[in-house]
Amino acid sequence: MSRAALLVLADGRFPAGGHAHSGGAEAAVKAGRVTGAASLEEFCRGRLHTAGLVSAALAAAAAAGADPVSLDAAADARTPSSALRVAARKLGRQLMRAARATWPSAELDAVAREFPKGAHQPVVLGLAARAAGLGAVDAAYCSAYESVSGAASATVRLLSLDPFDATGVLARLAPELDRVADAAVEAARRVGDEGVEVLPAASAPLLEIGAEVHAAWAVRLFAS
Amino acid sequence: MHLDHSHHHTPAVSADAHRPDGSRRALRVGLGGPVGSGKTATVAALCRALRDELSLAVVTNDIYTREDAEFLLREAVLPPERITAVETGACPHTAIRDDISANLEAVEDLEDEVGPLDLILVESGGDNLTATFSKGLVDAQIFVIDVAGGDDIPRKGGPGVTTADLLVVNKTDLAPYVGSDLARMAADAKAQRAELPVVFQSLRSEAGVADVAGWVRARLAAWRA
Ligand SMILES: Nc1nc2c(ncn2[C@@H]2O[C@H](COP(=O)(O)OP(=O)(O)O)[C@@H](O)[C@H]2O)c(=O)[nH]1
Ligand SMILES: [Mg+2]
Numbered sequence: 096m097s098r099a100a101l102l103v104l105a106d107g108r109f110p111a112g113g114h115a116h117s118g119g120a121e122a123a124v125k126a127g128r129v130t131g132a133a134s135l136e137e138f139c140r141g142r143l144h145t146a147g148l149v150s151a152a153l154a155a156a157a158a159a160g161a162d163p164v165s166l167d168a169a170a171d172a173r174t175p176s177s178a179l180r181v182a183a184r185k186l187g188r189q190l191m192r193a194a195r196a197t198w199p200s201a202e203l204d205a206v207a208r209e210f211p212k213g214a215h216q217p218v219v220l221g222l223a224a225r226a227a228g229l230g231a232v233d234a235a236y237c238s239a240y241e242s243v244s245g246a247a248s249a250t251v252r253l254l255s256l257d258p259f260d261a262t263g264v265l266a267r268l269a270p271e272l273d274r275v276a277d278a279a280v281e282a283a284r285r286v287g288d289e290g291v292e293v294l295p296a297a298s299a300p301l302l303e304i305g306a307e308v309h310a311a312w313a314v315r316l317f318a319s
Numbered sequence: 320m321h322l323d324h325s326h327h328h329t330p331a332v333s334a335d336a337h338r339p340d341g342s343r344r345a346l347r348v349g350l351g352g353p354v355g356s357g358k359t360a361t362v363a364a365l366c367r368a369l370r371d372e373l374s375l376a377v378v379t380n381d382i383y384t385r386e387d388a389e390f391l392l393r394e395a396v397l398p399p400e401r402i403t404a405v406e407t408g409a410c411p412h413t414a415i416r417d418d419i420s421a422n423l424e425a426v427e428d429l430e431d432e433v434g435p436l437d438l439i440l441v442e443s444g445g446d447n448l449t450a451t452f453s454k455g456l457v458d459a460q461i462f463v464i465d466v467a468g469g470d471d472i473p474r475k476g477g478p479g480v481t482t483a484d485l486l487v488v489n490k491t492d493l494a495p496y497v498g499s500d501l502a503r504m505a506a507d508a509k510a511q512r513a514e515l516p517v518v519f520q521s522l523r524s525e526a527g528v529a530d531v532a533g534w535v536r537a538r539l540a541a542w543r544a
Contacts, residue, residue: 112420115408189420252409316383318406318421 100227103197104220105237107244112189116182117249117317118142118242122305124253132260135250139243139268143275145299147242149173150217151235151279152294156286157221158234163206163214169291170215176303178310180215182319188213194223202226235279239272240265249317338430345376345436346542347426348535349415349452351479352463354445357489357522359387361463362440364528365535366396373437373539376401376429378422380414382444400433411444419456426456438539448477459538461531465490470499473507481511485518485534492521 103109120138123129129138149170157166174180191213195203203226206214213219217238224234247261278295285293306319338344350358362377369375375397379387381404388404391397403425407414414422426439441457443450452460462483464472467490473480480486486508494501501519508517518530 108417110418110420112418112424114410114413114418115406115421117408185421185424189424192420192423249408314384315406316409318408 097228098233100198101224101229101233101237104223104227104229104233105240107248109193111193112186113241113245114248115318116186116245117253117319118246119302119305119309119319120246120249121253121315121317122309123301124250125309126305128301129250129254131254132256132264135247135256135261136264136267139246139264140271141299142246142302143239143243143268143271145297146302147239148275148279148295148297150220150242151239151276152282153215153217154221154224154238155231155235155276155280155283156291156294157218158224158229159221159231159283159286160225161283161286161291163218163222164209165291166218166221167210167214169294170218173294173296173298174215174303175298176306178306178319179303181310182306183215183217184210184213185318186213186216187219190216190219190223194219194226198223198226198228200226231280231283232276235276235283236272239275239279243268243272253316338434342435343543345374345426345430345434345439346459346539347439347441347457348538349441349443349457349460350463351415351443351446351450351452351460351483352487353447353465353468356445356463356465356468357487358442358445358463359390360522361461361487361489361520361528361531362387362442363391363394363396364522365440365532366391368528368532369438369535370397374433374435376426376433376436376439377403378425378429378439378441379404380407380411380422380442380444382407382411383409387442387444401429403429407444412446412450415441415443415450415452415456417453419453422456438535448472448475448479451478451482458542459484461485461487463487463489466494466499466501466504467497470501470504471507473504473511476511480508483515484538485516485531486512487531488517488519490521490523491519492523 129135153170191207220238221234250256251258251261282294381387385404388402391402405421405425460483462479
């Protein structure tokens with residue numbers, strides 16, 4: 096395996112559709128919950144320890160070879176908002192396309208056939224990591240990082256926030272990202288023996304509610 | 320890049336000219352250019368001109384609304400299931416060039432749901448003069464500028480003006496009112512584009528979109544050959 100493949104997969108420019116999504120930042124900005132770098136940091140911290148932890152664990156489990164169909168069902172069960180389930184599947188489908196083009200693999204082909212309209216993005220991310228020769232730890236890091244980096248770059252566009260401030264937020268979250276990735280990998284490790292029930296189910300009600308409200312707006316910059 | 324087709328049915332790369340069932344996919348034509356130059360009006364006119372002879376669909380990339388799609392729906396240029404809007408996350412050029420995922424999904428869904436299609440028109444959200452479509456998304460691109468945006472645009476060039484397969488200079492009916500010199504625009508375009516074609520059109524005139532429609536028919540004939 097090549098560790099450098101992780102840089103390719105985690106690159107914000109990896110063409111998998113993420114640029115059109117704000118990770119809930121657009122709804123939070125509109126609601127006045129994110130107004131600058133300090134509140135962005137709180138928003139991202141909340142996201143990291145809830146949606147981020149769940150997605151990192153799903154990605155780690157998929158990378159470790161757990162059954163994608165069970166993982167996808169577990170992701171559905173952990174995503175109360177139907178708008179977020181739709182967004183996760185859209186992004187999963189787009190990531191699947193990019194991953195198959197980048198790291199062709201029979202396993203990816205099989206899952207693409209199983210889910211023609213897309214599996215949940217973190218599950219596909221784990222499978223993409225696997226196809227790239229990466230492991231559960233890499234997938235967990237990639238997913239946990241994405242759970243905050245997308246929201247940060249969207250906020251730069253939404254608030255014309257100083258990009259150095261937004262990047263500083265991500266850098267300050269790095270130690271917490273380590274802990275979230277560790278917890279995700281530990282949970283994923285137990286899936287083989289104990290099933291997907293052991294995966295974390297942390298949730299952020301405001302993200303779920305915000306996503307439903309956002310999906311009903313007539314005018315918005317981001318798809319979610 | 321094409322993957323080995325022996326072990327899967329759903330192609331991962333959509334530049335691939337064939338659909339999963341082996342049939343030839345629709346020709347995809349992108350329309351780019353600055354906001355207000357007449358992209359949506361050209362799409363609407365093309366739909367009216369071609370819909371009786373071709374199976375057509377449209378993808379719009381609005382910047383922050385569904386306005387282009389809604390205009391086309393209101394004008395009833397095509398049945399609603401043949402018009403799809405893609406959301407672009409405040410970056411319309413990213414969605415047509417750097418990360419074409421959402422647009423590829425839209426064109427594939429249209430082919431699956433209302434196909435078979437002969438032609439899909441993809442309108443970009445209005446952008447600056449540097450925006451061009453990825454070859455992974457469209458087979459040919461039209462860049463639409465207008466005479467009211469300044470008659471120095473062809474001289475300034477930029478990737479859209481210089482490299483688009485067809486340059487359309489729209490709203491020639493307005494030239495006398497905005498003091499645009501059409502001969503100069505034609506000469507500048509020729510200097511930038513050498514042999515690549517340029518169409519001057521006014522959608523308010525009788526000829527309307529006829530030249531562009533003729534160009535599209537020729538591209539389609541070449542695509543099918
Ligand atoms: N006078 C004139 N107006 C036009 C012509 N083509 C389009 N328009 C108008 O220009 C405006 C912007 O057109 P639209 O197609 O929405 O531009 P887009 O932003 O490039 O999609 C609309 O009010 C159109 O009716 C034309 O050939 N002549
Ligand atoms: Mg338009």
